[in-house]
Amino acid sequence: MFLLLTRLLLWLLVGYLIYFVLIAWLTDRWRAIIGTILIWFTLTVGFYDPSFVGMSYLWEILAFFLKPLGLAIILVYVGLQKLLDDKAKALGRKLIISGLLVLLVTSNPFLSYKAAQRTEYEWTRLNDIRREIAPTVRKNASAIVLIGHGTTDSAVLTGNPRYNPSELNNFSNGSRIELGESGDRILYTAALYRQQRRNAFAPLVIVAAAPRENLTSKEIPVEAEKIASLLERLGVSSSDIILETEGKNLHEIALNVKEILSDLNIPNRPIMVVNSAMHMRRTATAFMAVKLNVISRPTDFHTAQPPQSPDRRIGVTDFIPTADALALMSKVVEEYLGLIYYFLRGWGEPIVI
Template identity: 35%
Template sequence: MFLLLTQILLWLLITIMLYKLFKEIIPKEYFTLIGALFLFAAIAIGFFSPSNQLVSSIWHVLSFPLKPVGACILLLGFAMRKGLDKSKNEVLAALLILLLSSTPLVSNLLAQGAEQRAFTAQEAATRSAAAIVLIGQGTTQPNIPPRTQIQLTDTGDRILYTAQLYRQSGNDPLVIVSGGPRSNLQGSKEQNIEANDIRTLLVNLGVPESQITLDTKSTDLRGAAEASEKILRERGLANRRIFVVNSAVNSNRTRQTFKDVGLANVIAKPTGFFRFQSGATSNNQKATPPTFQIDSLIPSVEALRVTTRVFEEFLSSIYYYLRGWLAPGIF
């Protein structure tokens, strides 16, 4: 009952915030009942069909003001509308958000908070599993002109790590590649399915094609978990140990999502860490405290990117919680 009440209160809070936001942006004569119904319909569709491409676009628009760059643009837009001489507070707030979110010291602290729960020392030491699930959506770019090969994105290290885990396991685990259709791609069906390109790369990295199974429909984490659970149950592996490879900032939500669909023996195998502990060693010895560097106070685009990724993961965790897919306190 407490969980349900909390979810209802959060939904009411989000609705009120969106209403206030749109009321400020849209003139009253245009903010009609039809507009309100359209907004409600968009939220409802996003709730029940999160993988829909139109819903994904709407979600990106609605969540934009909740990210650092979006918040800055929104505040500056309010300032321009009211007049700069009357909007010093808004301009100052936008500058402060941009400064903090692009400072490496701040982005490192945020990344540390998101990544420190990625896995335990015992999980890190585990070398073998019955299956490895690769969350592959968004890890590659297709081989279409002017490219001359399949390219990796900034999350492409998941593919390399999956191949490494397969070689280390020594027991020929099943490899499930989750990667559905790419959005806004004009090309053949073979090129449009990202899992096909990931399979090609894994084979080139030494993973036998006979050990690779594709999930060609899922475009989000929940869909990947449900599809993987079905494949594993059909092969009698649902109760065996499962590795799930995803970026470190997403690993906590990944583990809980896979457990929520009925895969109890799940071990997160994160990669793509934004932050590392200075002085840490590969054999899990106690690390020395990180040293302070003056560069950590100089704003950078990379730090802004890291902060944005952490905020995106936080917003996704809230959505998963509202859907009842995450337990309270998981984010």
Template identity: 35%
Template structure:
């Protein structure tokens, strides 16, 4: 019921905005082009919403995502402000736009804000780890959401190079060696924007082999590029092999809530196994102490804030699509 009401409110708001833009475009020939562009934009938005994995939909989705990110939002405000500067003067609301852009950039690139935001986003992950700390619950498979954990092998590079999220691979191998599941399903599809003959899951399999995970225990799932696709493909693999739909789900702490609800929505029992923590790591007895430098903006903090904001946008998108189990 909540999903339906949210969709209705969202649609009413979107229709109101589009109607306002339509009415303001006028009726002469010059504004007719604006109306056509508006209709074309609506078509692209619909395509991006219902087919985000298609080439056109993905391009539109990335553009919209850029506009909602702190850096993209600030750039758009600054570009609009520059159009209001002419003849040595500056028109309203340009000063307000510039100030807003600066405030957004300063706040979102401050480590103290980024760390606070990460703590809020990782609360579910910390609770999941605390709840399972007493015992090691077993499952029929470990699902490793590995998209983006490795970099492509280029001609001058013979080894698999890991990214900042590669801790997922190590954590999945540790869980396997503890005997918590007989298989690791590596879910990682084609690399985005890369013209390669191999998928990322194959490279992850090589890393797992170096971590003493036998090839017979690794199941490659090479088709998924989103969490929802990974859930669908993983469920099919479990059903085909006659395995119980109960999995240990390994992904980043920021993403674990959306991933768990998505897998649960498809009838799987999920044991969350989050990793890649950005703040306090619940696997270790540690705490974070702020220093003066944490109040000074830097690029690492901006990247972290952006990652968190992207996850909230993805969570809202999954909610609108009805891909999350009750509990959101």
């Protein structure tokens, strides 16, 4: 009951934020109220029907205005409008200053690094809790699930005139697969597989990667196929690779993985899940929500790993705003928004910051 009440209160907060954005742009109270009701109704439908696809796209649009850049744009825009009103000039100046302060704070390298470090190591807290509940969790697993979306670079597939998509899997002629920003997941998965084999285990490798929605060419193979080809080159047996190409989010992937494991009669055995450290907490809770025994295996860290790594030396440049720091802080905020989104839909645990 408490969790349900918390979700309802969060939905009311979301409705208020929608109204604030609409009233700022439409400047008409009744239009803003009608727009808020329509958007909030769509979100509510998604709350009761987790398969409702339109909600995820709407949430992404709304989330933009809660990220540092979007929030700064809204504050400055509303502030500029208030400057045109003689009675609200003081408020307008405060809003503009607030927008600039948002950018100044969130683009600070020191603050963004600390925020990212805390986010990336939230999975350790979750693992400690799980060890207290189930101290017999094993290090060996029956399957390794690779969250593969975005691990390869599609720009090479579409932007290189010398590239022939039909020759993707024929590596003898020089065709190549380029790794994306989170390509470490593929390398780490292969390393985990080889480690398990050395320990006399033969785990399956489930590659979860749906087709890219932003690509129109039908000749380009599904990303999961490219990842599987690369894993084979890295020593993973093709007979141990299973492709999961239907899940469009972590919740759907978890459900599909559970179905795959049930078909193989190994639904309750531990599985390793590989994802970027920034998303590991949400990943683990999404899999735990469908009653899967998860062993977190994060990679693709943006920050040092305490306490093993030495403390990061702080310099003057750590307090000079940069675009990279803003991008990193935006990822942190986006991940917490993702946690809120999953909690609202009943796909994960409550959010503790």
